[in-house]
Amino acid sequence: MAKILIIEDDSTFSQVLEGFLTKHGHEPHVVNDVKKAFKITDQQNFDLLLIDYRLPDGTGLDVLSHVLEKGSAQPAIIMTSFNDVRTAVKSIQLGAFDYITKPVNPDELLMLIKNALGKKETAKSSKSVEHTDAIKGKSTIADKLYEHINLVAPTDMSVIIQGESGTGKEYAARALHTQSKRANKPFVAIDCGALSKDLAASELFGHAKGSFTGALTDKKGQFEAADGGTLFLDEVGNLSYEVQVKMLRALQERTIQPLGSTKSIKVDVRIITATNDDLKMSVANGSFREDLYHRLNEFKIQLPALRNRGKDIELFINHFIKLSNQELNRDVKNISAEAKTLLLQYDWPGNLRELKNVVKRMVLLTPTDTAEVEALPEDMIISINQAPKSSGTDLKAINEVNEKAMIMETLIKVKYNKSKAAKLLNIDRKTLYSKMERYDIE
Secondary structure, eight states, X not given: OOEEEEEOSOHHHXXXXXXXXXXXXXXXXXXXXXXXXXXXXXXXXXXXXXXXXXXXXXXXXXXXHHHHHTTOOOOXXXXXXXXXXXXXXXXXXXXXXXXXXXSOOHHHHHHHHHHHHHHHHHHHTTOXXXXXXXXXXXXXXXXXXXXXXXXXXXXXXXXXXXXXTTSOHHHHHHHHHHTSTTTTSOEEEEXXXXXXXXXXXXXXXXXXXXXXXXXXXXXXXXXXXXXTSEEEEETGGGSOHHHHHHHXXXXXXXXXOOBTOOOOEEOOOEXXXXXXXXXXXXXXXXXXXXXXXXXXXXXXXXXXXXXXXXXXXXXXXXXXXXXXXXXXXXXXXXXXXHHHHHHHHSOOTTXXXXXXXXXXXXXXXXXXXXXXXXXXXXXXHHHHHHSOOOOXXXXXXXXXXXXXXXXXXXXXXXXXXXXXXXXXXXXXXXXXXXXXXXXXXX
């Protein structure tokens, strides 16, 4: 039984969800706006958050940001209409486990809840995570990627892995570790985006008993836990300036100092970092130290977006069908021509992670051996049908599509801080507000 918080302003739908989850052995609690969600998550711990994207006083991203700043680790699933699906995909960058589109399919929801709770238990027991990219691609771009991994893996060079959300950055980091001379030592992965400013230093470097309120015992940091092995820092650009200073010292001197302690501890750790963004931009705007960037960037690996991987997409589709058949006890062997065309036409903003989820849902909703177009998410089909049909000659329309996408991605990146967004986009706030109104960005 899981304790689940439902954050949904539609009272009828929230009552249906509450009854459905209770029937399946869970303990649901319901609130209907962001303010109440802040209050209850500050007071209680939940196993899972089920969050509507559009709320009366904000969005589901506000709730996600609040939970992350608090340092809480419960998984979250975003519920969204198809109009918001691309923003929901981006919410995964803020820590959401997954998203589901309305009208909610009951079997799909149960599957997502099971997966989210299962991932939480896996994290608790420190077992290796399931990799969405557990099969190698065969395209030219994939060959180049694996060539770079094979080249740098045996060395002790620090590596930055850069790529969009869902491209398999942790898989690439694990591949570097398993092919290195440190393979029999620990591989420790940390999501820096999920660490609050107050907890990050303690999590990375440890702390002594009594060093701050709540420090009831000594704690070993992840640098020490990874001694002799590899420390993987995902979304490293989210670390505060103060933590960056401590990390630079740890890399230069190969020692760490736990919070509240006077003793230094020697550590031998290889650092692999990952980011959705170009850290050069963060260095340029002063949010990331240049000297630390050069320490981390001894070698850079760029992971390709799924839409750029050509024939690899079909390879991954077949691979995920096989995995889903095993997990869901299905026997899907074929995909109808119409369904396959749609899968190949879609641009996959959530990359491998999104492809895996869509294929899993398709297999779940296919009782026969052939998957039809009806088993694909409605929002995906609508997105393909609404894609610009221009032959490429309407330059203004193409520029507007790109401009809107860039503004939305930047707003998500800075957690909707419009001053920061305007600065990154190199425009003033008034121009940003005008463009947001023009493109109907809330």
